[in-house]
Amino acid sequence: MDTILETKNLTMRFGGLVAVNNFSLKLGKTDLVGVIGPNGAGKTTIFNMITGIYEPTEGDVLLDGKSLIGDHVALITQNGICRTFQNIRLFKDLTVLDNIRLAGHFRMKYGVLASIFRTKKFHAEEARLKEEAMELLKIFKLESKANHLAKNLPYGEQRRLEIARALATKPKVLLLDEPAAGMNPNETKELTGLIRWVRDHFQIAILLIEHDMKLVMEVCEKIYVVDHGTQIAFGNPSEIQNNPKVVEAYLGVQDEEQK
Amino acid sequence: MSQYIADLALLCGVFIILAVSLNLINGICGQFSLGHAGFWAVGAYSAAAYSVYFAPPILDSLNLLIACGIGFISAALAGVLIGVPCLRLRGDYLAIATLGFGEIIRIFIMNMDSIGGPRGFTGIPKWSNLFWVYLWVVITIVFVVNLLRGTHGRAIISIREDEIAADSMGIYTFKYKTMAFVIGAGFAGVAGALFAHDSQFLHPNGFTFMWSVIILLMIILGGLGSVTGSVIGAVILTILPELLRFFGDTVSEWRMVIYSLLLIILMLWRPGGIFGKHEISLPFFGKKEKA
Numbered sequence: 001m002d003t004i005l006e007t008k009n010l011t012m013r014f015g016g017l018v019a020v021n022n023f024s025l026k027l028g029k030t031d032l033v034g035v036i037g038p039n040g041a042g043k044t045t046i047f048n049m050i051t052g053i054y055e056p057t058e059g060d061v062l063l064d065g066k067s068l069i070g071d072h073v074a075l076i077t078q079n080g081i082c083r084t085f086q087n088i089r090l091f092k093d094l095t096v097l098d099n100i101r102l103a104g105h106f107r108m109k110y111g112v113l114a115s116i117f118r119t120k121k122f123h124a125e126e127a128r129l130k131e132e133a134m135e136l137l138k139i140f141k142l143e144s145k146a147n148h149l150a151k152n153l154p155y156g157e158q159r160r161l162e163i164a165r166a167l168a169t170k171p172k173v174l175l176l177d178e179p180a181a182g183m184n185p186n187e188t189k190e191l192t193g194l195i196r197w198v199r200d201h202f203q204i205a206i207l208l209i210e211h212d213m214k215l216v217m218e219v220c221e222k223i224y225v226v227d228h229g230t231q232i233a234f235g236n237p238s239e240i241q242n243n244p245k246v247v248e249a250y251l252g253v254q255d256e257e258q259k
Numbered sequence: 260m261s262q263y264i265a266d267l268a269l270l271c272g273v274f275i276i277l278a279v280s281l282n283l284i285n286g287i288c289g290q291f292s293l294g295h296a297g298f299w300a301v302g303a304y305s306a307a308a309y310s311v312y313f314a315p316p317i318l319d320s321l322n323l324l325i326a327c328g329i330g331f332i333s334a335a336l337a338g339v340l341i342g343v344p345c346l347r348l349r350g351d352y353l354a355i356a357t358l359g360f361g362e363i364i365r366i367f368i369m370n371m372d373s374i375g376g377p378r379g380f381t382g383i384p385k386w387s388n389l390f391w392v393y394l395w396v397v398i399t400i401v402f403v404v405n406l407l408r409g410t411h412g413r414a415i416i417s418i419r420e421d422e423i424a425a426d427s428m429g430i431y432t433f434k435y436k437t438m439a440f441v442i443g444a445g446f447a448g449v450a451g452a453l454f455a456h457d458s459q460f461l462h463p464n465g466f467t468f469m470w471s472v473i474i475l476l477m478i479i480l481g482g483l484g485s486v487t488g489s490v491i492g493a494v495i496l497t498i499l500p501e502l503l504r505f506f507g508d509t510v511s512e513w514r515m516v517i518y519s520l521l522l523i524i525l526m527l528w529r530p531g532g533i534f535g536k537h538e539i540s541l542p543f544f545g546k547k548e549k550a
Contacts, residue, residue: 006498033489051313051427053423053426070432072426073426073427074426074427074428074429074430074431074432075429077426077427077428077429078429082427082428083427083428085424085427087428089421089423090424091416091417091420091421091425092420092421093420093425093536094416094417094420098413101410101413102413102414102417102428103428103429104410105413105414105428105429105430106428106429106430108410110409110410112406112409112411112438114407114409115405115406115408115409115410115411115412116401116402116406116409117405118405122409125410126409126410129410165428169428169429184538200274231343239509
């Protein structure tokens with residue numbers, strides 16, 4: 001298995017609180033892996049450390065064997081890790097097309113003056129960017145809404161647009177932070193198919209945090225279970241479902257008397 | 260009377276440049292700056308210093324062009340000096356810091372004897388005229404509008420929309436915040452240069468914090484984020500106090516009250532300003548995009 005993303009003993013302390021403790025993870029080039037755990041277990045903190053929003057207190061994050069510690073958030077995205085957010089963070093007052101185009105911004109090769117004077121290079125680069133963006137929108141069935149403002153899309157489509165926008169940065173690793181949050185069962189079902197399809201079509205690694213167990217069990221090949229910042233289990237879905245530690249973390253220990 | 264109207268039109272032009280440039284910082288990039296009068300002052304004084312002390316005896320228009328260039332560059336440099344430390348702050352904190360720097364600039368000028376200090380700077384040649392002012396108005400508007408329709412402009416807008424998301428999309432937000440701030444400051448400097456060569460007299464008290472607020476009122480009135488709105492807002496708030504003059508001294512004295520009332524009514528009626536974020540586009544600026 002070729003490892004694309006690796007975290008080594010990630011630890012994050014906020015003052016006296018240990019949010020994440022010694023978390024290690026390996027992600028293969030086309031793996032689809034889930035991170036689950038009760039609320040406040042430190043899942044989003046792990047994402048924030050991988051994407052550079054937090055600098056870990058200890059430990060290392062390696063992309064293709066290169067450490068990302070201390071890199072700017074934008075640079076980490078440019079190097080190939082992109083994420084979506086638990087509470088959707090689209091550019092609400094911009095059009096769907098502009099949302100996608102912004103993700104291609106760092107690849108644009110013309111300067112400010114070229115855009116003021118509308119040079120040939122400007123037109124060529126803009127045309128290329130737009131074509132790529134429209135192609136992506138077509139894949140995500142959003143092309144008819146290219147000129148709508150992002151805030152006017154229905155909730156499910158906003159989620160889809162956020163995934164499309166992340167993919168527009170052409171990542172090697174896609175991090176999805178609770179993609180099914182707030183979705184109804186039908187939308188979740190659609191999303192399940194979409195996530196798997198994205199992995200197969202773009203041949204990238206996907207790491208996802210999710211509370212919807214049905215989705216996680218259905219879509220993930222491997223699952224990490226985190227509780228109180230510590231990894232308590234790792235394995236494929238059926239192993240996780242039968243792991244007493246996982247059941248304990250989610251449902252609590254049975255009382256002596258009830259036994 | 261016609262001279263009076265020409266003077267007023269010229270002043271309108273100066274304020275259009277100021278409003279459009281502040282809108283780039285406040286409305287389009289979303290960085291709440293309250294120090295615009297400071298950059299205006301830097302541009303005005305540096306351009307005036309050039310024409311009083313250094314200008315060679317060449318064509319007046321050419322000299323004015325150089326003075327405007329100097330105004331742009333010096334105000335943009337001030338923008339870098341102030342922007343780099345301040346833009347790490349957000350929201351209210353940024354507003355307070357820029358307000359402070361705006362005042363520092365004014366007091367700095369007040370204590371520089373070579374450019375008049377508290378006596379005011381006199382003897383500035385009258386080189387500005389309607390043609391040059393409105394040429395710069397067009398340059399400013401075309402610059403900002405074209406910037407916004409390219410990838411760098413979109414990056415600037417994305418900061419207003421959601422800074423964390425912009426970072427996560429691979430955009431160096433600090434770089435683009437600084438860019439918007441510096442370009443905005445630079446054009447305020449040009450407005451200063453044009454203003455100095457129109458009024459022929461500069462005094463530090465002509466660049467107080469109140470002026471930053473009035474420019475801010477213009478862009479809020481017109482609609483934060485709309486270039487068209489800034490133009491309309493600047494014109495309205497430049498002409499309004501003059502119009503009120505015709506109604507006699509009492510009305511003129513009450514003009515700040517009328518301003519405030521106007522603003523309250525507008526905020527109740529259209530919280531996003533007259534134009535909101537919309538634009539009126541002319542075919543001159545390039546065709547509207549189809550998708």
